[in-house]
Amino acid sequence: MSEAEDGKPEAVRRRRLLAAGFGAAALLPFAAACGSGDPAPGNEFRSPNVTDQPSARNVKDFGAVGDGSADDTAAFAAAAAVDGDKPLVLYIPAGNYLLRSFPALDDFATVLGDGADVTTVYYDGDDTLIWLQRKQRVRFSRLGFYLTGGRATAMRLSECFRCSLDAVVLRGNHLAENAPRYHEQRGLVLDRNTGGTAVLNSDINNFGFGIVTSCIQNYVTTSKLTNNRVSVLGTGDDHNAGLALTNVEFVSDSDPRTTDRHISIDGAANDWWLTNVWFEGAQTAISVGVPGGGPAQFGMVNCKVAAREVCLDLVYCRQPYLANVQFDPDLNSPPIEVRIDAGGTPEGTAINLISGSHEDVDPRAFPDGWHVIGRGRIHGARFAGTMEVQAGRTETDIIQAQDRDGGIVSAVLPSGAYLSERSEGGIVLRDSAGTYWRLSVDTDGSVKTSSLGKQRPRS
Template sequence: MTGEGMQRRRMLAGALGAAVTLPVAACAAAGPGAAAPGGTVRNVRDFGAIGDGTADDTAAIAAACRTGDEPLVLYLPAGTYRVTRWPELSDFATIYGDGGDATTILCETDTTLISLRHRQRVRFARLGIYLTGPSATAVSLFQCFRCSFDSVVIRGNHLSDNFPRYAAQRGVVLEGNTGGTAFLNCDINNFGFGLVTSCIQNYVTSSKFTNNRIGVLGTGNDHNAGLALTNVEFVSDNDPRTTDKHLWVDGASNDWWLTNVWFEGSDIALSIGQAGGAGGPSQFGMVNCKVAARSVCLDLIHCRQPYLANVRFDPDPHSTPIELRIDAAGCPEGTAINLISSAAADIAAGVFPPGWQVIGRGSANVPAVQGTLIAQATGDADVFRAQAPDGAPMSAILSSGAWFSDRADGGVVLKDPEGGYWRLVVSPSGALTTAPLGKQRPTR
């Protein structure tokens, strides 16, 4: 590539803010301790970083992050960069490496490593972050907007064998009205808390939470916490010390939406809301999800509008969990469509409070309707039809509006002024007579 072509490529990378990997030789051409030509991409090796996992690269990376007027684009070639802290970043900065398991940032200090405050559109891509401090936090965002993490591995030290030593470690913290943050193709593993959020309108897509004590915590109890998760896995081993809950919303919060999410390997897979007046989400939805657990798959404690559709419930190995537990006081109304139980054809009807609308594969439960209920026939089809368990017709409202009984002993039942019940019976000649049924309301 000509010098002019190389310069054009660097200018394009800076304009787009993209993680374009330039050859190390091209970045090194500016000489040690200097930025790449034009200041577009900075290679931390040019500023003295070693990346061998032993040398302290804190000062070298800080030097590489000192920028002028244009946004920082920082490249960390494959290696392990041991640091005690991470420098402050400017708006629109891009930090990228050669892959989540190739470029690793190692921090052994009990601190918050990457702290973004009042920043926008900062991007991390293709690198790993590994913490060993018992109370350390990998990434914290406060009042930040439209930041992103693409193909980033964030790993702590929590394991069943060392519990509870690292139970306070946190992978990601979103607070202070941080919004628009996106995690794409990321792995957040082995923390006491994988992701903690007290904000709304943040997104996790095509990512995985593994072996966290609490995978995701929605907290704050101030009606703000919310999250959208799509194509996400929550997995763990079967040791009770590893994972307690995959998703926990611990009080009043905002909207939580889960689409195509897989849960397995926890005591309680999802715990939504708190009893005793603390509250829960204003909306909570699960669509096309698979949920397994040891104790409880889905615990709906308090939620204003739960919506569940095409959710499959399974046990973890050697367990018989409660598949769906609903607190009628905290979740009096909700919608459930096609919930699949591993133990039976459908979730038992008694699980749902009376105010829920439930449609199963062979049944439907709809709460009482207030006002006029209208049903309209199509062609000669019945407006309504009652059938016996074997499918035999019993009665119907015909398309003309006429009431029809298909059973000789199933005629109209009337109540007299003194409280007695009578059934109308028709003879083969068409004569109408009555049969007494007593004063107890008939059930058949």
């Protein structure tokens, strides 16, 4: 560049962009805006949003065709063969690429496409297309994978740390019409203590199992799982499986052959947390635990659950927590909204559960050890310390005891006096010898006692 050219605004912009790490492709829109004419041959503008690193390797520069017919396996392998100490940035332009295998990726590799619906990798084998082992911070973004092999797995992460899928589509071939042919297809498998995985803005569709995890501390957000036979399977039975899902949508069609469960935790596991999650289109939306084993914690907050048979099936869980959850029918017939095994899930907390089919979620669904706060009622509450109760108005009772039909049995009046509304009720006292006595009153106002024996009365 001459001294005269060096001071031109265009040259200054170029130097600043190059210093910031932008490649030559990113400079072309600026050159066009400055009237510099057409780019030189070989520097044609391909994509304005590929990467901020000038070292991106375009698979088409290594012979990939992307026409949906040619085998592009060798071209991908050549493009991914990076020498030196810079992490791989693999760019896959818009197209349809047939692969027999995906090249190995090192730590910090980035795989980028032009969009999840325009850059598509096809695989018809029965193995795992992408298997990362002991890798960290590998990123996939803006591309799709379509699998047609009956036992294929799209991605498997083993002993990996902080890898991510951003705006990625994983699509299998499972449909109601071809079931059970593709029941063994898997979208994403997380195993061997993989942690920190982030799935965001992504879609996982039409697999036998959308996500299979035996790990904890992995995250799915702003994503959608559609028409999977089981969308998320927490497995391993080693007290380790767990997942956090936020702003996620689970949907399916109305054919029972398509989706059996959206979430299934099939044994001993760790923490599962669902926040702002939507479910519809399954026989059972969520199944938690199996007899003898389930998660240490399971939480749902601000969720909407619709199902054809059972919305939430709590088989075994040590500490479930449900808050602001709405249960709806998926078709016309109301489902079982909450089914709880009292032996496997004897205790839990439920706050503001909403029924879309009934006046309220059936209180008989909750075992005695549950603490349930609903519309105008509390079930299973336990208070420690001094409890203070005040009347709302001077003429209202301070406390009322009611039967299951809402009839008043007894009350504490505003004055503090105890009132028994039923003649067979009265006051029961226990003497020093251990005998219980009932105090009652005759119609003439006389008080009498009747022995109830030494067994504590139940009514």
